[in-house]
Amino acid sequence: MNRPHRITLNDIARACGVSRSTVSLVLRGSPLVHANTRQQVEAEMRRQGYVYNRAAATLRQRVSTAVALVINDLSNPFFADFAAGVDEVLGAKGYVTLLGSSNESRTKQRQVLGSLMEHNPVGIILSPAETSSVDEIELVIGKETPLLVFNRQLVETQPSGFSYDFLGLGNRAGVRAATEYLLSIGHRHIAFYGGHADSSSCRERRAGYQDALRASGIEVKAEWLIETTPTRLDARAQADALLALEPAATAAVCYNDAVALGLMLGLTQLGRHPGNDFAVIGFDDIPEAAVGIPPLSTMNADPRARGRQAAELLLQRVSDPLQMERRSVIVDVQLIERESTSPLVAAPAEMAASPPG
Amino acid sequence: MNRPHRITLNDIARACGVSRSTVSLVLRGSPLVHANTRQQVEAEMRRQGYVYNRAAATLRQRVSTAVALVINDLSNPFFADFAAGVDEVLGAKGYVTLLGSSNESRTKQRQVLGSLMEHNPVGIILSPAETSSVDEIELVIGKETPLLVFNRQLVETQPSGFSYDFLGLGNRAGVRAATEYLLSIGHRHIAFYGGHADSSSCRERRAGYQDALRASGIEVKAEWLIETTPTRLDARAQADALLALEPAATAAVCYNDAVALGLMLGLTQLGRHPGNDFAVIGFDDIPEAAVGIPPLSTMNADPRARGRQAAELLLQRVSDPLQMERRSVIVDVQLIERESTSPLVAAPAEMAASPPG
DNA sequence: CTGAAAGCGCTTACAG
DNA sequence: CTGAAAGCGCTTACAG
Numbered sequence: 001m002n003r004p005h006r007i008t009l010n011d012i013a014r015a016c017g018v019s020r021s022t023v024s025l026v027l028r029g030s031p032l033v034h035a036n037t038r039q040q041v042e043a044e045m046r047r048q049g050y051v052y053n054r055a056a057a058t059l060r061q062r063v064s065t066a067v068a069l070v071i072n073d074l075s076n077p078f079f080a081d082f083a084a085g086v087d088e089v090l091g092a093k094g095y096v097t098l099l100g101s102s103n104e105s106r107t108k109q110r111q112v113l114g115s116l117m118e119h120n121p122v123g124i125i126l127s128p129a130e131t132s133s134v135d136e137i138e139l140v141i142g143k144e145t146p147l148l149v150f151n152r153q154l155v156e157t158q159p160s161g162f163s164y165d166f167l168g169l170g171n172r173a174g175v176r177a178a179t180e181y182l183l184s185i186g187h188r189h190i191a192f193y194g195g196h197a198d199s200s201s202c203r204e205r206r207a208g209y210q211d212a213l214r215a216s217g218i219e220v221k222a223e224w225l226i227e228t229t230p231t232r233l234d235a236r237a238q239a240d241a242l243l244a245l246e247p248a249a250t251a252a253v254c255y256n257d258a259v260a261l262g263l264m265l266g267l268t269q270l271g272r273h274p275g276n277d278f279a280v281i282g283f284d285d286i287p288e289a290a291v292g293i294p295p296l297s298t299m300n301a302d303p304r305a306r307g308r309q310a311a312e313l314l315l316q317r318v319s320d321p322l323q324m325e326r327r328s329v330i331v332d333v334q335l336i337e338r339e340s341t342s343p344l345v346a347a348p349a350e351m352a353a354s355p356p357g
Numbered sequence: 358m359n360r361p362h363r364i365t366l367n368d369i370a371r372a373c374g375v376s377r378s379t380v381s382l383v384l385r386g387s388p389l390v391h392a393n394t395r396q397q398v399e400a401e402m403r404r405q406g407y408v409y410n411r412a413a414a415t416l417r418q419r420v421s422t423a424v425a426l427v428i429n430d431l432s433n434p435f436f437a438d439f440a441a442g443v444d445e446v447l448g449a450k451g452y453v454t455l456l457g458s459s460n461e462s463r464t465k466q467r468q469v470l471g472s473l474m475e476h477n478p479v480g481i482i483l484s485p486a487e488t489s490s491v492d493e494i495e496l497v498i499g500k501e502t503p504l505l506v507f508n509r510q511l512v513e514t515q516p517s518g519f520s521y522d523f524l525g526l527g528n529r530a531g532v533r534a535a536t537e538y539l540l541s542i543g544h545r546h547i548a549f550y551g552g553h554a555d556s557s558s559c560r561e562r563r564a565g566y567q568d569a570l571r572a573s574g575i576e577v578k579a580e581w582l583i584e585t586t587p588t589r590l591d592a593r594a595q596a597d598a599l600l601a602l603e604p605a606a607t608a609a610v611c612y613n614d615a616v617a618l619g620l621m622l623g624l625t626q627l628g629r630h631p632g633n634d635f636a637v638i639g640f641d642d643i644p645e646a647a648v649g650i651p652p653l654s655t656m657n658a659d660p661r662a663r664g665r666q667a668a669e670l671l672l673q674r675v676s677d678p679l680q681m682e683r684r685s686v687i688v689d690v691q692l693i694e695r696e697s698t699s700p701l702v703a704a705p706a707e708m709a710a711s712p713p714g
Numbered sequence: 715c716t717g718a719a720a721g722c723g724c725t726t727a728c729a730g
Numbered sequence: 731c732t733g734a735a736a737g738c739g740c741t742t743a744c745a746g
Binding site: 363365366367377378381382384385409410411412413414415416417418 | 738739740741742
Binding site for chain 3: 006008009010020021024025027028052053054055056057058059060061
């Protein structure tokens with residue numbers, strides 16, 4: 001019954017006949033220690049299976065190496081990939097990731113943040129639950145710990161001095177680019193399909209769609225913005241709304257890939273051939289997009305790269321907290337061209353003609 | 358330029374005119390403290406924005422509240438869901454999750470485990486990188502910290518005294534049940550479709566398929582085990598192999614859902630109607646399965662529930678390390694019946710007849 | 715019911 | 731190049 005006495009610096013020092021300080025210096029790679037001493041100490045640490053106690057070091061140094069990562073929905077591959085990217089960079093730089101998930105509950109989010117704060121993270125990366133406010137976050141994390149918010153803006157009920165960095169997607173510019181692409185290949189009757197207008201990301205994407213049409217001198221009519229639940233099933237069910245427009249749409253920019261894939265199914269059932277006589281563009285580039293029939297053109301946000309970027313941004317802020325102006329980084333999403341928009345659809349007047357090439 | 362002096366128990370004690378010990382007792386909910394004192398102390402903590410320093414408490418108490426979670430592939434929704442389940446239970450029980458991901462690299466896995474060990478986790482949940490061995494894991498985590506391995510067995514090169522718990526899926530029993538279901542609805546010409554035989558999960562699933570056939574007195578022929586890359590594309594391309602069998606297969610148990618969905622596409626292109634004149638069963642119950650055309654019958658492993666279960670198992674072991682016999686829990690996967698196997702296919706001899714009902 | 719003191723395992727000036 | 735001492739923020743017997 002040997003109680004598992006934890007090996008400490010003292011044990012190593014005693015075994016080597018040196019002081020604790022010397023062993024600590026070896027650990028920290030100080031050049032002050034004689035090479036022989038260093039080797040002897042290192043050998044002894046290996047021999048005894050010494051494990052560094054970072055909590056003790058943190059306490060003494062008053063700086064931790066932990067970063068809190070709080071995610072609204074880990075089951076969503078987009079956020080899971082984001083988390084993987086964050087952890088990749090943090091791990092490579094010697095930080096440990098404290099994970100928390102809120103499941104879109106602001107109450108849970110508050111609890112999780114409070115619990116993680118007790119571990120003295122040097123910073124926090126937060127993909128917030130819907131409708132989270134600046135105030136409720138500040139209340140639990142204080143003003144001192146650097147915060148990077150991802151993907152959703154915090155609701156700002158009153159002007160506060162609270163400062164944090166933001167990393168988000170260029171929803172508006174992305175959908176504008178997608179719409180412009182459809183215009184460039186000849187479409188003039190383009191709908192925005194799917195999503196609910198009370199979601200901020202949907203509003204931003206719709207705005208991008210309208211930007212593109214207006215810049216081309218095309219009038220934006222309300223009935224060309226078609227609402228659906230952002231799911232495959234509802235998107236499939238309402239496909240006929242696109243063909244019922246006057247004139248019928250020849251292309252649709254969709255709220256996201258789920259909607260776009262559902263729409264393609266619905267169009268097929270109605271006897272249309274997406275990619276041939278109708279162009280569809282999605283948003284997200286989920287794995288299924290590439291293997292759809294036809295493969296779906298979409299906007300890719302590379303969530304893993306966003307995670308890496310978020311970690312970099314936060315660590316910059318951690319190492320330079322004096323640079324106080326708040327940063328807001330909006331990342332362009334990239335159009336991935338696949339067959340759902342090619343072979344290029346002919347201009348509306350020639351819709352019945354065979355595709356070029 | 359006020360350097361952010363961290364609020365400690367001393368500050369609270371001084372402000373209240375009591376000793377540090379008393380404040381600590383309040384913090385820990387001791388009944389020894391007078392109610393008035395307690396209220397005064399609690400109010401002062403709120404007023405000053407006191408944040409508990411768990412690292413200091415951990416150091417003193419010599420027990421941490423951290424659990425390390427190391428995942429082989431966070432980008433895979435199966436493992437992301439698992440992680441979400443783990444975090445859910447750990448958070449609810451007052452533990453913090455230290456996240457690490459190995460990306461299927463044993464080297465990265467070793468580094469990550471080593472780094473997390475410095476934070477004194479009370480236990481480790483590991484979904485190991487492929488071909489990880491018992492020895493390499495033990496070398497880095499030692500014999501003292503409880504370990505729960507998920508999903509894949511560790512390679513055991515030599516008998517070692519190292520003990521850990523295991524949570525895995527009932528691949529063999531699950532596929533046996535799937536195959537028996539197909540037998541029960543009249544099929545006699547059932548193939549096992551997809552996957553590579555050098556993967557342990559594929560071997561286990563094939564074994565379950567063979568178990569069912571043998572128990573029914575049906576001979577298992579090698580050509581009825583069809584290998585494909587476990588992807589939708591390859592599965593689609595090789596669908597004709599099923600119809601080329603003598604006699605042609607009327608049903609297939611697939612290695613996983615990706616394969617099954619690809620197979621359904623391939624069969625459709627060959628003029629068959631999955632769910633009507635051919636039965637298909639997948640494995641995993643990925644989100645797409647439910648919205649396939651037709652919806653895919655499959656085996657569900659509920660990864661999020663597995664995560665919760667893993668956390669429970671580990672915490673049991675943490676609280677009772679004396680119970681030394683190793684536990685190995687194999688969870689049954691559940692058949693989810695959807696249209697890809699119903700309306701029930703008639704027995705082979707009557708294949709051309711209309712479905713019942 | 716409350717306080718003084720010791721100690722968890724480190725790091726860091728400060729001497730030598 | 732090495733050692734003795736103090737201290738990070740807690741908790742825990744032990745007195746009173």
